[in-house]
Amino acid sequence: MSHRTDTNGDCGDARSDTSSIGRRTFLRSGAAAAGGLSLAGCMSGGGGDDDGYEMTIISSPAGFDDQAFNDNALEGLEDAADEWDIEINQVEETNQGNYAERQADAAEAGPDLIVLVADQHTDPLEENAPEYSDVNWMLINNVVDEPNVSGWIEMNHEMSFLAGVGAGTLTQEEIEHEGSSTNPDENIVGFVGGEEIPLIEAFEVSYIQGVEWVDDSIEVLTGYGGSFSDPSGVNDQAVSQIDSGADIVWHAAAAAGEGAFQAADDNDRFAIGVDSDQSVAFDSYQDVILGSAIKALNEATYEVAGAVVNDEWDSVQGEQNLSTEQGGIDWVTGQAFDGDMPDSLDQNIQDAKDAISNGEIDFECGPTGC
Amino acid sequence: MSATDESGARSLLDRVSDRLLDATVLERFGIALASILTAILLGLLMVAAAGYNPIIFLNNLIVGAVGSERVLARTLRISTFFIVTGVAVAVAFRAGVFNIGVQGQFVVGGLACAMSILWAAPYLPSGSLGGVGLMLIGTVAAAVSGGLYGAFPGVLKAYADANEIITTIMLNFIAIGVVSWLITNPFREAGSTNVQTEPLPANVGLPPIVFGESGFSVVGLVLTLALVAVVAVVMTRTRFGYDMMTSGYQASAAVYSGVDAKRNVVATMSFSGAVAGLASALFVIMYQGRFLEPASIHTYGYDAIAVSLLAANNPLAVVPAGLLFGGLNSSTSYIQIYSDVPVQLIDGIVGIVILFVAVPELFRMAANRATTGGEDE
Structure with missing residues (x-):
């Protein structure tokens, strides 16, 4: 917990001029040039002055903009952010050797949910999940047996x-x-x-x-x-x-x-x-x-984000499956061939x-x- | 009019280069510091222009490098890797041999270190004495295999006239491909779908002094600085180092004074590769506790070229250069987590800092080369 206090200290001087513009609205409005000093990024951490939710997503070694795995997971979070007051923090890390540290970095900031894209995050999470037990983790492609981990096995x-x-x-x-x-x-x-x-x-x-x-x-x-x-x-x-x-x-x-x-x-x-x-x-x-x-990885991340917001973590905790039977795996015909x-x-x-x-x-x- | 302008510009250039050549170590340090500040100022302007708060960015830049015990440990850890690989590059460049293959030597050394420890572990006692023995075995294995992997392009250059820049770059790809295959297949951790070796036994690892379980040990830093000192002494105070340095300054003069040029090239590459192997031993023993998919390891070996150039290929100066790289690298990940500034922009700003610091040194080196042998005064 002391870390968290530190974190707020880091951002302390910034809080006064923080507008509550979330990342997505910020990007949407195209305010990048005009918006000037609005800083969406400084984590509110454990400071209870903010009703919004903070969710962090750490990429797989392929990185974001892959038009597939990572973007798909992110899309679900973005859909959730459209519905609820969620601020998304994207962390791109392509070096597998850095995952332990990146997870800890992200957890230090005290977000409400950390989404880990890819199996390569599994081993580091086995140490980080109990270490940062007040953070909820969503692991994609594997499971870690901890009460604060939601592991999604995609068939x-x-x-x-x-x-x-x-x-x-x-x-x-x-x-x-x-x-x-x-x-x-x-x-x-x-x-x-x-x-x-x-x-x-x-x-x-x-x-x-x-x-x-x-x-x-x-x-x-x-x-x-x-x-x-x-x-x-x-x-x-x-x-x-x-x-x-x-x-x-x-x-x-x-x-x-x-x-x-x-x-x-x-x-x-x-x-x-x-x-x-x-x-x-x-x-x-x-x-x-x-x-x-x-x-339908996006449906999975959406579901978990929703569970966090609605305080229903139990419904997604433990091993979850994306399967044909459950409707998460499917074939879609290309748009030009429909x-x-x-x-x-x-x-x-x-x-x-x-x-x-x-x-x-x-x-x-x-x-x-x- | 234009003629006088041109000559005016030229004499200014001459004066600047003369001034830079005369600069003392302290002045060069001052120039580097001023360059860093200018570059950061420019970076902050870019951050502001892109619509982010530059004050927060600056704050994150500093906090992310030295702001807490955790990030300080990370900065120092990354710095040690940059320093040791930087020394590996500096050794070769000093001797006029362009070893671009430090990454490959690092990868080969790392695998040798991890596997030799795993193989030897059952034969040694499990206590801390056995641990020290295993670490020695791993370190020697890393240095020897890194050295051999460096010696190979050295032999190709010396005896087959193959350009070492090309061969070392190609050998990097070969090393990554082969090691990746080995870790994916025979050496993969049993039952794991991740591409990584078994973890090292619990008694292998540097004692967590001061920074706890952060993947950084003060012992690692001490060993790094000791290695830098040893390399510096070897380069300046031994016959071997003298031969290497003279070959770097002027190969023909070195040959005239009795240096066997071919053997010298091989020796330089072996030495450089062995240092790269040691960097990898540190990476495996102090930090990772195993070896993993080499394609997903940070490109220390390539960044080391910039570190070494920044340090004008002086092993001692590699230490501050490595610390700068380590700090910037550490900040990069912090800024990514604590702000919305896209990672591409952060990388760009880090690039500007490096460019600004390197340019005066490069300019100086170029001026040095241009003036050497020419009439002076």
């Missing part, structure tokens, strides 16, 4: 499976759009991961399972770009897969996935997005993004979702590894 294997079902279905169909086309005579699809880590290897295996669930004669080409942030490696892999006959490529490479869309665009083929509706996030590539396998897709797609996706929900699929990999 990534289900999402990858749906991507595979989508790719496997559509490679057999004849699709033409704005110069791009599939090749229904040859059944080859591609997969490009970011870094070759256990998490993404599990994506690959489940994707292949999804493709083979549609038709096990379909060939799947796989490769890794080597980075979650630099699209060039993903682009190289996707281009070489397309050269080898793949007509649809799915990526699991966060921000680097843009390389896959670029490859499809340059070579008149198609790609599939991940995590969120990427035909919207990357709308310049909407003509090649057939659809996206999504997880309504123009063959019926087989809807049929197969629905069958696959039913099969997953009924436990009929024997997954080789779990949500974070095999």
